[in-house]
Amino acid sequence: MKKYKFIDLFAGIGGMRLAFTDEDSECVFSSEWDRFSQQTYEANFGEKPHGDITLIPENEVPNHNILIAGFPCQPFSNIGKREGFSHKTQGTLFFDVLRILKEKQPESFLLENVVGLLTIQKGEAFRIIQNALIExxxxVYYKVLDSVDFGIPQNRKRIYIVGFRNDLKVNxxxxxxxxxxxEPINKYIEWGAAGYSITKKTQENYLFKKDDGRPQIIDETSEFPVKTLVASYHKIQRLTGTFVRDGETGLRLLSEKECKSIMGYPKDFVIPVSRTQMYRQFGNSVAVPVVREIAKEMKKSLCIEINDNQIEFVI
Structure with a gap:
């Protein structure tokens, strides 16, 4: 079987790369501007991603079969000349995905974003994105999927956009x-995890200042998935946070091991950065099992069966 090549844009700590990597794949390029995320990425994949993608000419990106990107979403301006949908995306980070796709014409792509992409600017931003890719x-195909349906104990809805080059006729x-x-979270709690405690003062003066059932507290009886892990989790927010009834003060933040579990990362994934950066990185990441299942379906669509019943990628 031929190896397929993919590139990893807005790579973060490499969750999408983990999902796409198998014995028949090769990641030939990655880009991530954040130096702390670069550090985690390099610790796990042995290479430091290229920096700011907006500064990298598209003709310097290697040829590849699949482009993957968890691009940040910015509002699209309605100001200026309407010279096609590609023109409308200029000044946004999606434009950098688009210019690379247009130049390199890979067979397929996978883009991931928050579900708010569907409603921002009353749906206009998503319409521009979709039509620019068609143009x-x-x-183009898209769907909102929740990580809780893919074997990990976290509610995490994201939109996934898959595209195939028209000449491949993937209809x-x-x-x-x-x-x-x-999956219930109580199966994954790391009892006695040290160093994650929340002070009694923070608990009394902030977290439990109201008797409104917040924040979400988990323990051995918690047979349900946790809320979405957000990048600002380290700020100990009572409305969005999930905390564990454990630790030196009776309440603590999620441990590194628990974060890996709810994001679908392997246990041996290396976290060489501070706790604050760890939470930010996992909060910005993808749920690996979801992307892995999408990758499998994409690979099926990009394959042809040859005479000896082996599968060969369309190149």
Whole structure:
């Protein structure tokens, strides 16, 4: 089987790369501007991602079969000349995805974003994104998926956008549906994890200042998935946070091991940065099992069966 090549844009700590990597793949380029994320990425993949993608000419990006990107979303301006959808995306980070796709014309791509992308600017931003991808020659599919349906104990809805180059004639694409079995968080609690405690003062004066059932507290009886892990988790927010009834003060933040569990990262994934950076990095990451299942479906769509019943990637 031929190896397929992929590039990893807005790579973060490499969650999408983990999901796409197998014995028949090769990541030929990665880009991530944040130096702390670069540090984690390098510790796990043995290479430091290139920096700011906006400064990298598209002709310097290697040829590849699949582009993957968890691009940040910025509002699109309605000001200026309407010279096609590609023009409308200028000044946004999506434009950098678009210019690379247009120049390199890979067979396929996977883009990931928050579900708010569907409603920002009353849906105009997503319409521009979708039409811009169609305009440069791709058939586009999208769906909102929740990580809780893919075997990890976290509610985390994200939109996934898959595209195939028109000449491949991929006229249908089925996103994975996961399953209805919900993993409970109590199976993954690391009892006695040290160094994550929340002070009694913070608990009394902030977290439990109101008797409104917040924040979410988990313990051995918690047979449900946790809330979405956000990048600002280290700020100990009572409305969005999930905390563990454990530790030196009776309440603590999620441990590194628990963060890996709810994001679907392997236990041996290396975290060489501070705790604050760790939470920010996992909060900005993808749920690896979701992307892995999408990757499997994409690979099926990009394969042809040859005479000896082996599968060969369309190049």
């Amino acid at each position: 440069i020659g791709y058939t 249908s694409f089925e996103f994975p549906s996961g399953n209805s079995l919900k």
